[in-house]
Amino acid sequence: MHELAVCTVEVEGAVRLDGYVREFADGVMWIGSQNLVRGFTEGERVVLRVLDDQRGECVYGGVVGRMSADLLGCAQVELLSTLQKRAVAxxxxxxxxxxxxxxxxxxxxxxxxxxxxxxxxxxxxxxxxxxxxxxxxxxxxxxxxxxxxxxxxxxxxxxxxxxxxxxxxxxxxxxxxxxxxxxxxxxxxxxxxxxLFSYVLRTQGALRRQQMLSRE
CATH class of the missing domain: 2.40.10.220 (predicted glycosyltransferase like domains)
Known part of the structure; x- marks a missing residue:
């Protein structure tokens, strides 16, 4: 679920990582990123904000598990809220x-x-x-x-x-x-x-990735 959807990882209200959902199953979400994954601590609580072209904005809570240079794994992921963003995206x-x-x-x-x-x-x-x-x-x-x-x-x-x-x-x-x-x-x-909504989210994701690359 949510594969390739744009995702941000937040800690205490601040965005720490921009990326996309590589895989989400059995309460574990893997977030891929073109930025270096760093600054996280195993067991740290995070908020995962996913923009899905079918479900809108889905907000999850979870804890940091495994990490690599371009991949962050979060466990115990539970849905906190959803917001249909068609009217505002x-x-x-x-x-x-x-x-x-x-x-x-x-x-x-x-x-x-x-x-x-x-x-x-x-x-x-x-x-x-x-x-x-x-x-x-x-x-x-x-x-x-x-x-x-x-x-x-x-x-x-x-x-x-x-x-x-x-x-x-x-x-x-x-x-x-x-x-x-x-x-x-x-x-x-x-x-x-x-x-139309899918196009908006795809374009937002592409622009965000370009901004991320330009900062490297």
Whole structure:
């Protein structure tokens, strides 16, 4: 269980090791790390905080057992709490996207070229940059105006499976580089939400590992 999930090991509220779950069975959890495993004492009590793409954040208590240069074994591991992080887990990205926008009724619509308009749906083609994403929404930047209530339909290229995402613009904030728009995903299926949440946690784990390597 939890194999390859991102994990931190804490002692008295301070993170002492960043890594991932290599194996967890029969009350023993093995945490692998690209950092040198050091500073632990056999029998020391620790808190193991695991980010699992299916179960959310799982917090365990345990005691330090065996150690090697890149592996920490903890015994007597017991679940303390769980927290579903779908609503709050978010990762910063910079992904160029292209999609279709349907403006709300009564909104001021810019005069676009006919080639940019879908003749069947009336949607307008737009390019934008996704700046951060969660399982429930995203923040993006666009050079063209998107009124509040606009509906954006697009495929997020970073996901393992291609499917249409539908996002509603709920707020806007001007910046020097372009307007930032806060959007909420609409009508996503449970499987699509799972894919988004898994992507967020995978990307968070990859960024954390890069930061760990840069500090070595």
């Amino acid at each position: 978010r990762v910063q990205v910079h992904v160029e996207c292209e999609g279709w926008v349907r403006f709300p009724d009564g909104a001021d619509v810019p005069d676009d070229e006919a080639a940019d308009i879908d003749p069947e749906t009336g949607e307008r083609r737009r390019r934008f940059t996704v700046l951060d994403v969660s399982a429930h929404g995203m923040r993006m930047m666009a050079m063209t105006a998107l009124p509040i209530g606009s509906l954006v339909r697009f495929v997020f290229p970073e996901l393992s499976e291609a499917f249409w995402l539908h996002a509603e613009v709920v707020r806007a904030q001007p910046s020097r580089s372009g307007t930032h728009y806060g959007c909420q995903f609409r009508d996503a299926s449970p499987r699509e939400l799972d894919d």
